[in-house]
Amino acid sequence: MSGSGRRRRRWLTGTTTRAEKARAVRGLASLSGLAGLLVALMLIPTACTAGVGARDAARWFQNAPEGLEGLGVPQRSTILAADGSKLATFFYQNRVNVDLDDIAPIMREAVVAIEDSRFYEHGALDTEGTLRALAANLSSGDVEQGGSGITQQYVKNLLLVQAESDAERTAATEVTLARKIRELRYAVAIEERLSKDEILRRYLNIAYFGDGAYGVEAASRHYFSKHASELDLGEAALLAGVIRYPHAYNPVEHPEMARERRDVVLDRMAELGRVDPAEAAKARERPVELKLEEVDNGCVSSDAPFFCDYVQREILTDKVFGETAKERERLLKRGGLTIHTTLDPKAQRAAQRAVERFVPPKNDAHLAAAEAMVEPGTGHIKAMVVGREMGDDTRRGKTWINFAADASHGSSIGMQAGSTFKAFTLAAALDEGMPFGTRLMAPRTYTPTGFRNCDGERVGDPNAVLRNNADGEGGRPFSLVTGTRNSVNTFFLALEKEVGLCDTVEMAEELGLKQADGKPLEQYPSFTLGSNPVSPLRLAAAYAAFGARGEYCEPVAITKVVDASGKKLDVPDAECRQAMDEGVADGVSHVLRGVLTDGTAAGMGIGRPAAGKTGTVDDFSAAWFAGYTPDLASAVWVGDPRGGYEHPMTSVCLDGRCYGAVYGATLPAPIWQQSMRGALQGTEATPFQRPPGHFFSKGSGLDRVDIPDVRGMDLGDALDRLRSAGFKVSFGDRMPSRYPRGTVAEMSPGPGSAEPGTTITVRVSDGPEEEDDPGGDDPGGAPTLPPGFTPPPDAGGTPEPNGPAGD
Structure with missing residues (x-):
């Protein structure tokens, strides 16, 4: 078949012939005042295929389409640290909306000149341009000219960015007259409701400028590292020229074509009198000079990648940001949010340096470390570090798992916490009025019998034999003070039995503890020895309550969220509450201070009042240190992500330093010490409060x-x-x-x-x-x-x- 035959068949649609369309075009030319309506009427057969009856076509066309007011443009969201520095951006399209006054006037002139020179003179439909394009398309048998003005182009882009399914994207881009009618309906409604300046502003904010830059502000920052308000003539002409074919005129990929297109824009501006011909000629002589600024999408390149990931997951999982997962993802990637967070860059840097110094990301022992810092009295997460780069787990030194957080915020199932849990048994004992001098016999071995959980059920294995590990000793009595300082397992098993397993568990739960997978804490005699898997973040928040004199706050990462319109959104609350008596918390701090002076972490002080507890999980499968001041709390974990029991931390070497076995005081405590010193540098020290006198009724515990x-x-x-x-x-x-x-x-x-x-x-x-x-x-x-x-x-x-x- 000849080419003309193929074209003829392509243009025959139903009973509407090419001659009939030509007659309709001639009719339109004679009725320019009603051009928009007549074009719609002319295209009734096509409209009918979209489910519109010919009899109601005119009324359908003139009525404003539903949902017009709800259409918004996707904008990128930004996560900020507490000091206002940028941590990361998220976007479906890299776009930053700006007001018209924030766009250089020469940029506005350039776009109008090349895209729609009569924009301020015509309505929703540029009759001359539309007739010219329609005539060309009908004569060629194909759609060769768009003839769309700025308003119609804005509508086309708007429908495209709103599309969320393949079907919607196809409908927004298909080359059909039905789509054209739909765009015209929106254009008529928009022209009635918005001023020309507002339409131009929206168009400049929605247009694609190539190389991943959407909107003039993002494009200006990307290509020239400046704001759209600072663009000069040559730069404005270059960006205006890109809009028609963003891929072909991309100045990064095709600089020569981009320059040629820029010069076309300059000539058009001079022809229309929008710029002095001499200035245009001078601009033509200059080469295209780019100063690229890349914008990363997501957390991988952030200075605090795992904290960033925590914030992202907070928004994607908390219903305060939307009822459904789809709504929450849309809000984050399209909502243009400014997310203010709790992260302290100084604390983050200090923790990062400490973790990487003692447990380098690519160490030969395959160990990893994680640390979380929480502010007592607020629950603000000040730092969150995982001692590996964020990335593919199959590559050495990388991981996607946030070992510092719970499963809901980083996929970690948690790690057994070891003797750091003894602090909760101590707190329960003090809460029941036991003085520091209370002494219990700590046998060399302990058979856990006589324990009951909170349901009153007997728990414990009468055949089990629990022992003290290498950091503690048994076979003699200890006080609350000496038993804690020496971290004696059998002493704490006896203390837990004296206090009650349920009371001990409830104390931990009051301080926000739960398993990292979100399940309640398991209730067994080994509870006080840290058999439950938890996250460093939860443990740090619990210890922060001791520093805040018993006030527990849920850990929070977000302080404020503002959407693109400037509206403040609700954010998760720390829900601070008094979880224990102030005096009890002061008593815990009094005892735990001795761990850093005369106990298992002696010599790990930070030059100001501080308290803490070591934790070495059985068989050296993991090691911990959790400690705090009244100003900051932190928990550090070190272990092998491949499995601590299969890969115990014995005879390991890290960056030239070798260890026979890794205890809580071997690596976690030095990490804690260095990071806390750095995080608190320049902060005035806050003292602990003296415990109530009744705790000394049997002496100091060391008498x-x-x-x-x-x-x-x-x-x-x-x-x-x-x-x-x-x-x-x-x-x-x-x-x-x-x-x-x-x-x-x-x-x-x-x-x-x-x-x-x-x-x-x-x-x-x-x-x-x-x-x-x-x-x-x-x-x-x-x-x-x-x-x-x-x-x-x-x-x-x-x-x-x-x-x-x-x-």
Whole structure:
């Protein structure tokens, strides 16, 4: 078939012939005042295919389309740190709306000159342009000229950016007369409601300028690194020329074509008298000079990528930002939001440096670290760091998982928290009025029986044997102070039983603790040893409550959200509340301060009042440190993401530093120390408050007690007396003395005072030196013990290895 035959078949639609359309065009030419309506009537057959009856065509065309007022233009959203610095941008289309006054007048002139020179003279339809384009299209048998004015182009772009499905996008771009009618309907309605300046402003904000830049402001920033208000003649002409074919005239990809198009615009502006011909000629002589500014979409390139991801997930998951997931995503990527956050760049940098110093992202041991910082009394998240780059998990040193946050905000299922949970048992004990000097026996092993959960059910395995790990010791009594400082597992199991498992769990829940997957905390005797998997963020927020004297606040990342129109949106609230008595919190801080001075993290102080707790999970599968001041709280985790039990942290080397085993004080505490020092630099130190006096009713918990003088006492009675006073006993060689044979001849240390649990060495008397030995006993033999008496175990033994959980 010939080309003319193909064209003829292409133009035959129903009973409407090419000749009939030509006659309609001639009719339009004679009725220019009613051009818009007549064009619609002329195209009734096509309109009918869209479901519009010929009889109602004119009325349908003149009525304003539904939903016109609700049509908005997608704009990019920006996340800001607390100091106003930019953290990230999100967009469906990279666009920044601006007012007409913020667009250089020469830019407005350039666009009107090249796109619609009679824009301010005609209505919704430029009759001359439309007739000219229609005649050309009918004669060629194809759509070769658009003939659309700025208003119609604005409508076309508007319908396109509003399209969310493939069908809607196809309808918005298909080359059909039905689409043209729909655009004209919108154009008529818009011209009736908006001024020409407002239509031009909207058009300049919606038009695509190539290379990912939507709207004149984004284009100006992208190509020239300046605002649209600062554009000069040559730059304005270049951008105005791009609009017709953004891909072909992209000055980055096709600089020569872009320059040629720019010169066409300059000539047109001179021809219309919009610019002096001499100025246009001078602008033509200059080369195209770009100063590109890239805008990243999303969190990967952010200075705080995992905090950014947390904020993104907050908006995408919290119903305060929309009832459905689709609404929330639309708001974030199209709503032009300005999202003000809690992040402190100084704290973020300090935490990032500390984490990467001790656990480099690409370390050979495959370890990772995470830290979260929370402000006491507000719940504001000040820093959030994962010691790996954000990216493909299959690549070394990268991960998509936010180990610092819960599953709802970063896909992490959490990690067992170790002995950091002992702080909640301590808090429960103090809440029940136990003084610091309360002492409990900490056996070397512990069988967890007699525990009940909050439903009153018995929990615990009578066949289980729990031990102290290498950081603690057992076999003697400890006070709340010494048991905490030394992180003695069996002491805390005994304390948890004394307080009640349910009371301990409820204290943790009052402080916002839950499993990282969102489930309630599991209630087993090992609760106090940190068997529940949690996130650093939740743990930091709980410890922040101690620093805030018992006031717990839900961790929050967003302080304010403003949409594109300047309207403030609701944001999640910290819901601060008094979770425990102020005095109880002060008591916890008093005890935990000793961990940094004389306990498992001795030497990890930060030069101001601070408190904290180490945590080493059993088999060295993970290590933690959680600590705080009244101004800032932080929790640090270190472990192997591949699985801590399969890859325990023993015999590991990191950046030239090797460790036989990693405890809470080995890596997490130094990370905490360095990051807290950096974050609080320049901040005046706030002191802790002294605990209420009743906590000292049994002494400070470190008070020395009198050592009973048992010299001359029968050995069995002496042992009972020393043990009841809280001391341990060992035996030295027998010796002659003035005391009767078989009694205590000497004790070391002697009568005086010592801390409970001190070992007292006793020597049994052989009687006076000059006394004959009728029985011929060997004076160097073992002491004579009471029948059936078993000596207590020696205090100097080595702690049992591989305790269940704790420090």
